[in-house]
Amino acid sequence: MTDTAAPTDFTNDPSATSWVESADGHPDFPVQNLPFGIFETSDGRVRGGVAIGESILCLPASVDLLGDEAADLARLADARDLNALFSKGARAVSALRQAVFRLLTDGGRKGEAQGHLHQADACELHVPFTVGDYTDFYSGIHHAVNIGSLFRPDNPLLPNYKHVPIGYHGRSSSIRVSGTEVKRPTGQKKPAEDGGDPGFGPSERLDYELEMAIWIGEGNALGEPIPIAEAGRHIAGISILNDWSARDIQAWEYQPLGPFLAKNFNSTVSPWVVTMDALAPFRVAQPERPEGDPLPLPYLLDRSDQETGALDVTMEVYLSTKAMRDAGDEPHRLSRGPMTAMYWTAAQLVAHHSVNGCNLRAGDLLGTGTLTSGEDHGKGSLMELSNGGKTPITLPNGETRTFLEDGDEIIMTAFAERDGFARIGLGECRATIAG
Incomplete structure (x- = not known):
């Protein structure tokens, strides 16, 4: 297999760390990953989020912390699926993921954002999309x-x-x-x-x-x-x-x-x-x-x-x-x-x-x-x-x-x-x- 990896950006930096304590060294969800999903909390609310360590960052709750373009995209995650968000295309989703990365690696913003984290094992996860075909x-x-x-x-x-x-x-x-x-x-x-x-x-x-x-x-x-x-x-x-x-x-x-x-x-x-x-x-x-x-x-x-x-x-x-x-x-x-x-x-x-x-x-x-x-x-x-x-x-x-x-x-x-x-x-x- 030829080693010709695609271009990377700052979100792939292995030295980056998060103020979310469970993220650093996590085998699946370090801050370099930030996968998207749909989660439901104990009060029955279903929204889009990003996995970080043993937690989930609620995207629609974080709109005021992400910047204008990313905020508009995060609002689309206030839904029971990720269809509307990902329909905006790869560039838009990249911009949102980069904004989330900046938020979760900026220790000075921990106080603002930690209230939007949910313990993953206390949430129910759903199929991330409404699958048409x-x-x-x-x-x-x-x-x-x-x-x-x-x-x-x-x-x-x-x-x-x-x-x-x-x-x-x-x-x-x-x-x-x-x-x-x-x-x-x-x-x-x-x-x-x-x-x-x-x-x-x-x-x-x-x-x-x-x-x-x-x-x-x-x-x-x-x-x-x-x-x-x-x-x-x-x-x-x-x-x-x-x-x-x-x-x-x-x-x-x-x-x-x-x-x-x-x-x-x-x-x-x-x-x-x-x-x-x-x-x-x-x-x-x-x-x-x-x-x-x-x-x-x-x-x-x-x-x-x-x-x-x-x-x-x-x-x-x-x-x-x-x-x-x-x-x-x-x-x-x-x-x-x-x-x-x-x-x-x-x-x-x-x-x-x-x-x-x-x-x-x-x-x-x-x-x-x-x-x-x-x-x-x-x-x-x-x-x-x-x-x-x-x-x-x-x-x-x-x-x-x-x-x-x-x-x-x-x-x-x-x-x-x-x-x-x-x-x-x-x-x-x-x-x-x-x-």
């Missing part, structure tokens, strides 16, 4: 090869994969924030033998999918594609995404039109939107394609995007069973891998999505697809880890799993680390299977 891509090539090999051992990748970003339209109404239980879905399943009748009942092959969420900020007009060189400014930021999958339901229904009930019952996102400004030190060159792979078509190819369009973010998945929690055992890590496993950059996904004139809107969610590292310890789903359910995984307490059982909790984390910069975390994306 959700598109799930299939950009993890190692996952695509692994899954394809289970069904087509001699031809795991279909011929279009390396030419066009593959995706499908998902269901936005069932997107839920981290911490929300997942009810096991019911549906039809493939007949036990050819010519037999399909089965019906709760999914017995329920799986997680380790993905990242790419949020759209500024949109585009219907009929006006977003050029690849401009796609980056339409990205609001990223979160962690678990796009749950019922493998037995999917195996019966996915042909000829693709995923349906096996995917639309629930998708879980982490609550904080980490901006591209916070991730600037961790933007790196897109991994070179293997020899013989085709170059992207011109509408998907931009030199700057190839040099700094990938994100050096590490992702992890942990499993905690009911028996483990009852015994006080720590969650067991199932996999760990990099976001650079994407065959396409985030900007390429945006450019492709709009090339036909599709209008993206603030709050639209693009899933990367399951991201598998290409190593045994970096497989992004149980389908891969258990070899399609043929090889059970043995947990430290002796329990085994091929797919998820009732009471199982999946915890996903993600973070970016690089010498000379503060660690930036994305928090957690967790949910328990309720049955």
Whole structure:
């Protein structure tokens, strides 16, 4: 991987400190991060805020402390979602984030601002946007090869994969924030033998999918594609995404039109939107394609995007069973891998999505697809880890799993680390299977 990080600014300065005591050295939310989210206090008020250490700074309450332009933007966060704020575009959000950074690093203003801080663990967090549309891509090539090999051992990748970003339209109404239980879905399943009748009942092959969420900020007009060189400014930021999958339901229904009930019952996102400004030190060159792979078509190819369009973010998945929690055992890590496993950059996904004139809107969610590292310890789903359910995984307490059982909790984390910069975390994306 070529080390060609994007330009940074004063908000990425690793020596910067905050008067918020819990911020300095925080593994996820130091002052160099300042992700945006929607929080609810005990009195039922729902507003936009910024995570700082173990606290949340209320944006609309801080308007008088941020300066004129930033104040106008902070007022837009007096809402149940971040759509209006992020629709103003990347430059505007950058200006607001910089104003918040100045406020939280100026010790002389502690007395003015500390009253607008809320203890994060006393607040309820919400999905950060009202999601109008959700598109799930299939950009993890190692996952695509692994899954394809289970069904087509001699031809795991279909011929279009390396030419066009593959995706499908998902269901936005069932997107839920981290911490929300997942009810096991019911549906039809493939007949036990050819010519037999399909089965019906709760999914017995329920799986997680380790993905990242790419949020759209500024949109585009219907009929006006977003050029690849401009796609980056339409990205609001990223979160962690678990796009749950019922493998037995999917195996019966996915042909000829693709995923349906096996995917639309629930998708879980982490609550904080980490901006591209916070991730600037961790933007790196897109991994070179293997020899013989085709170059992207011109509408998907931009030199700057190839040099700094990938994100050096590490992702992890942990499993905690009911028996483990009852015994006080720590969650067991199932996999760990990099976001650079994407065959396409985030900007390429945006450019492709709009090339036909599709209008993206603030709050639209693009899933990367399951991201598998290409190593045994970096497989992004149980389908891969258990070899399609043929090889059970043995947990430290002796329990085994091929797919998820009732009471199982999946915890996903993600973070970016690089010498000379503060660690930036994305928090957690967790949910328990309720049955």
